[in-house]
């Protein structure tokens with residue numbers, strides 16, 4: 490049973506299931522070097538028992554964790570950060586400077602997620618985040634490197650999915666923990682063509698131009714693999730990145746077509762457009778699941794993408810240069 494909680498996806502890198510919604514939706518990664526550990530992304534607050542059980546099954550303890558490193562503060566990535574900081578007495582939390590205040594005081598994250606998911610739903614699905622003590626938070630700078638025993642993790646500032654998103658480069662596998670910056674690839678959609686990648690345009694800070702630049706920046710490291718939070722290891726990112734770039738542009742274009750439309754009914758039109766686009770892309774990739782099954786697996790992403798695009802349009806209307 491414990492074995493199904495995690496999978497070693499590269500030397501000393503374990504992909505841990507965090508139990509959000511369904512298996513295969515949101516991962517956390519444990520990196521091991523000698524006796525020292527780091528955790529990249531944490532899953533929601535409710536994932537804490539699963540994470541501690543995975544550590545235990547590996548014969549490891551929370552006191553060995555040196556760094557907890559959410560790629561950004563969205564609660565599928567950082568919701569368990571405060572609980573884990575309480576459970577891991579030696580750990581420092583490493584986070585983008587723009588994300589740090591929201592983990593020290595998670596009240597705005599809680600309010601934001603409650604408005605996106607509905608308050609009761611949010612609490613039941615995610616659990617409530619705890620604050621992280623400010624004196625244990627490291628605001629990471631672009632290029633800053635964190636050492637585990639004999640292994641280094643370098644923070645790369647990658648705005649686009651969120652303005653406070655960072656990725657972590659593991660030089661020993663030339664792999665990048667990409668959070669949401671390299672998109673989503675659910676394993677249910679992987680076929681002989683490979684994984685099917687799409688872009689999460691989640692509220693509230695989607696920025697397609699910044700995102701495309703961040704992808705160029707990541708590819709500049711010539712990565713051999715991406716470790717996706719949603720979900721698992723992806724090889725040869727150089728063969729996938731163009732699909733993702735096209736997907737980001739396509740979703741942005743689909744929103745821009747709304748700019749000369751009346752605001753009434755926009756939410757429904759955007760949701761329909763996002764749904765039709767993602768379904769067509771999955772089918773073009775050769776996914777043979779029934780249409781209803783594809784839509785079921787994508788239902789949350791359709792909703793979040795549509796909401797994120799709507800927020801982006803509002804921001805553009807307020808600041809026409811943005």
Ligand SMILES: [Zn+2]
Nearest residue numbers: 563565566669
């Ligand atoms: Zn995410």
